[in-house]
Amino acid sequence: MKHKESKISLIFVYLYLSITAFLSLFPFYWIAVGSTQPSQNVYLNPPSLFFGNQFITNFINLNQSRDILRVFWNTSFVSISYTFFTLFVCSMAGFAFAKYDFKGKKIIFGSFMISMMIPFYATVIPLFLLMVKMDLLNTYRAIILPTLASPFGIFLFKQNLESFPSELLEAGRIDGANEFRMFFQLVLPNIPTVISAATIFLFMSQWNNFLWPLIVTNLPHMFTFPVALAGLQGVSVTDYGQIFTGLVLATLPIMIVFLILQKRFIAGMMNGAIK
Amino acid sequence: MKRKVDILGQRVAPYLFILPAVLFFLTFMLYPIIASLQMSFQPSLHDFSFSLVNYKRMLGDKLVLTAMLNTFQILIVQVPVMLFLALILASILNSQVLLMKDFFRSVLFLPAITSLIAYSILFKILFMETGLINQALEHLNFIKEPILFLREALPAKMTIILAMLWRWTGYNMILFLAGLQSISPSIYEAAAIDGSGPIRNFFQLTLPQLKPVILFASILSTIGTLQLFDEPYILTLGGPANKTLSLALYLYRTGFGNSEFPYASALAYLVVVLIAMLSWLQFKATGKE
Numbered sequence: 058m059k060h061k062e063s064k065i066s067l068i069f070v071y072l073y074l075s076i077t078a079f080l081s082l083f084p085f086y087w088i089a090v091g092s093t094q095p096s097q098n099v100y101l102n103p104p105s106l107f108f109g110n111q112f113i114t115n116f117i118n119l120n121q122s123r124d125i126l127r128v129f130w131n132t133s134f135v136s137i138s139y140t141f142f143t144l145f146v147c148s149m150a151g152f153a154f155a156k157y158d159f160k161g162k163k164i165i166f167g168s169f170m171i172s173m174m175i176p177f178y179a180t181v182i183p184l185f186l187l188m189v190k191m192d193l194l195n196t197y198r199a200i201i202l203p204t205l206a207s208p209f210g211i212f213l214f215k216q217n218l219e220s221f222p223s224e225l226l227e228a229g230r231i232d233g234a235n236e237f238r239m240f241f242q243l244v245l246p247n248i249p250t251v252i253s254a255a256t257i258f259l260f261m262s263q264w265n266n267f268l269w270p271l272i273v274t275n276l277p278h279m280f281t282f283p284v285a286l287a288g289l290q291g292v293s294v295t296d297y298g299q300i301f302t303g304l305v306l307a308t309l310p311i312m313i314v315f316l317i318l319q320k321r322f323i324a325g326m327m328n329g330a331i332k
Numbered sequence: 333m334k335r336k337v338d339i340l341g342q343r344v345a346p347y348l349f350i351l352p353a354v355l356f357f358l359t360f361m362l363y364p365i366i367a368s369l370q371m372s373f374q375p376s377l378h379d380f381s382f383s384l385v386n387y388k389r390m391l392g393d394k395l396v397l398t399a400m401l402n403t404f405q406i407l408i409v410q411v412p413v414m415l416f417l418a419l420i421l422a423s424i425l426n427s428q429v430l431l432m433k434d435f436f437r438s439v440l441f442l443p444a445i446t447s448l449i450a451y452s453i454l455f456k457i458l459f460m461e462t463g464l465i466n467q468a469l470e471h472l473n474f475i476k477e478p479i480l481f482l483r484e485a486l487p488a489k490m491t492i493i494l495a496m497l498w499r500w501t502g503y504n505m506i507l508f509l510a511g512l513q514s515i516s517p518s519i520y521e522a523a524a525i526d527g528s529g530p531i532r533n534f535f536q537l538t539l540p541q542l543k544p545v546i547l548f549a550s551i552l553s554t555i556g557t558l559q560l561f562d563e564p565y566i567l568t569l570g571g572p573a574n575k576t577l578s579l580a581l582y583l584y585r586t587g588f589g590n591s592e593f594p595y596a597s598a599l600a601y602l603v604v605v606l607i608a609m610l611s612w613l614q615f616k617a618t619g620k621e
Contacts, residue, residue, distance in 0.1 A: 070424055077421065078439045081502065084454050085442065087464070091457075100462050103471065146352045153349035157342070165354065172361050176559050176607060178583055178600045180364035182371065182593050187364070206356035236345035265447035267562050272588060283449035287566060290453055297457065304450050311445050319438050326444065327506055 088308070091301030099297040115298040122299060123285050124278060129306060131197075132281040135270075136263040139201045143210055143259050144252065150206070151214020152240055156226065166215070169208040181272065188273055199273040200266075200281070210255055217251040218244070250321075257318070257325030264311060282307040372598035377591075386598035396599070398574050399582045400606075402489070406578075407557045410493045415549055417501050419542075422508035423534060437509070440502035448499070452566035455495040456482065459567075485575035488568050492576060495563055500556075504549050511545030512538070547618045551611050558607050579603055 087106075091099065094109040119125045153159070154166050184203050193199040221244060229239040245252070267283040274280055280288070286303050315322045375383040390396050421440060425433055443451065458464050459481040466478040481487045515538070523533050539546075561580035564570055570577035570585075579599065587596030 067429070070427075070430070074421075074424065074436050078436055080498070081439050081443055084451075084458070084498070087458075088454060099457065102462075102467050104464055104467060146356065149349040150353035153346035157346035157349075159343075159346045162346075165350065168362075169353075169357065172357070172365075174607070174611075175361075175365060176555070176600075176603055178559065178580060179368055179604050180361065181368075182587050182597050182600065183364035183367035184360065185588075186367075186593070187360075202356075203360040206353040206361070211353060230342075236342060237348075240349070261445065265449075267447070267449050268584070283447050283562075286449050286453060290456065290566065300453060300457070304453060307450050308446055312442075315438075315442070315445050319434075322445075323438075323441055323506055326503075327510065 085308070085312075088301050088304045091297060092305045094298060094301075096296045096298035111298060112302065115302040118296065119299040119302050122296075123280075123289060123303070125285070125303060125306060127278055128280050128282055128285045131279060132264060132307075135197055135200050135281060136260050138197070139205070139263040140256055140259040142201065143205055143207050144255060146206055147210030147255070148214045148245065148252070149240065150211045151216075152218050152244060154211065154215040155218035156221065156223070166211075169206075169211050173208045173212070177268070181268070184269075185272055193273070195274050195276045195279045197279075200270050201263075203269065207259065210259065213255050213258075214251060217248060221248070253318075253321050254325035257314075257322050261311065261326065368597040368600055371594050372601050374594045377593050386595045389595060390598055390602065395574060395577065395582055396579075396602070399577045399579045402574075402576055403558060403560060403578050406489060406493055406496075406560065407554060410496050411550060411553045411557060413493075414497050414501050414553065415504060415546065417497070418504035418549070419508055419546070421501070421505045422512055423538060425505070425509060426512040437506070441506055442502065443499050444503040446499065448562035449566060451499050452495065452563045455491065455498070456567050459491050482568055483572050485572060488572065488576045492560075492563050492567060495567070496557075500553070504553070507549050508542065508545060511542050515541045543618060547614060551614050554610050554614065555607050558603060558610070579606075 090106060090108055092115055093112045094105060095111050096115075098105050098109070116125075150169075154162065180203075188194055188199045193202075225243060225247075226239060229243050234243070264281075265283060266281070267287070270281045270284050271287070274284060277285070277288075282303075286300070286307060289300050289303055371377075372386055373382050373384065374380060375385050424430070425437055430436075446454075459466075461478050461480060461483075463481075465481070466475070469475045470478070479487055481491045519537055519541075520533060523537055528536070559580050560578040561584065564576045564578050564581050565584075568576040570581050579602065583596050583599040583603070586592045586599060
């Protein structure tokens, strides 16, 4: 009796999970299909839910109207360089906070942590005026600079480096390595999980960043994906084939990385929850 | 033997390690925080005299009230529903007997990797007058005329809520799953001996144990929703008649649409205060531990 009951409830559980999984996945399938269909097919009733053969056409149209390869390059360049420099800055700071005692450590680290609670909106206007003053509008630097010293990144590295064995550091010192060589040759190579988690989080946040690039760029050849996509749906004659193709191009790279590194990816993004 | 104190030594090194971070922090965080607070008390961009004019204007600004109300309406429906769904999914996926757990976990998490702009555009196309949702509802004979999801007040809010549910439920589910996995199985074994069923277990054992994680998730979602921008920017531009205008969207419009930087700075500090207040309230509401 009891056994039968639990079997029935298990069926319901699977049904519920399958419906939720379908709802999660379907939009991805749908934009993929949309990117292979002629634009007007979005109005078809009943809708066409099978792949067409218009992807190349849509891509060429999109590239002509929005210079999407350039957008792809902008987004990649900005995300990669942002991730690289932020890792550099934050890992060093995190290491110092974790492994050294120095005057002002508590206050400085505390300030970083408090700043995590300040929403970006509280800083966005002076930041914009600063960029105007520095004549940096429509540059990669303007997009990258403001969030380079990510408090979250510093926190992540500090947290994880506290358990780094101090004996290893001492051994390095006895061998005559200076503090910097030690950090780059001894510490960094030994913390691949932290670095990968931080990389995923930082890269994603920059790849998907919208408000700030929207504010500091107004020339189409400097747009990143979110800004370019937002502009696409504003025009009077909407070409849905182009929009779907844009969505695919913006989502696919992240999705591929996600599928390859699922566990690490989720861990990296959940670390971001601390922010 | 005493080590030489050079710039590569142990005493100076930590300062050099933190130097880049501190410089960036001072320039791009501390300075703008202070500058925008100061600016919020300026009558205009180039007039540096102290004035409360922006805050007085805020008190009489109907749009501020509208934006706050909209944001709270979305918040009060979206966050509890999402946390509830996430909690159910997490406790299901935490079960020992289930097959394909990893598959479901990854699939349900997938929406969280999309950019806010991309998924907002997606929902805009799904919910437009001739969109897939209307077509489906018509085929199923639920409606005769298409619903103007994005052009009527209530449906527009619902669409934003649905979109946010799609984007964030899986993310919160993973948060809860991590919380569930840290609960020791022995308390369930003890409960099984007492003959307690799964539903009672959920309310009497799981929920209390998860309280800190739930609090954390709800504060995170509240902070996120108070900063709601991308979704209404794409889906409705705040319309119809400002019924989906969010505080952040209003701030953006005031600052970067109308170049009223001092007033926009005051609005920014309204968001800061609201976030601080709501986080504090949630802390208080869930007990003092």
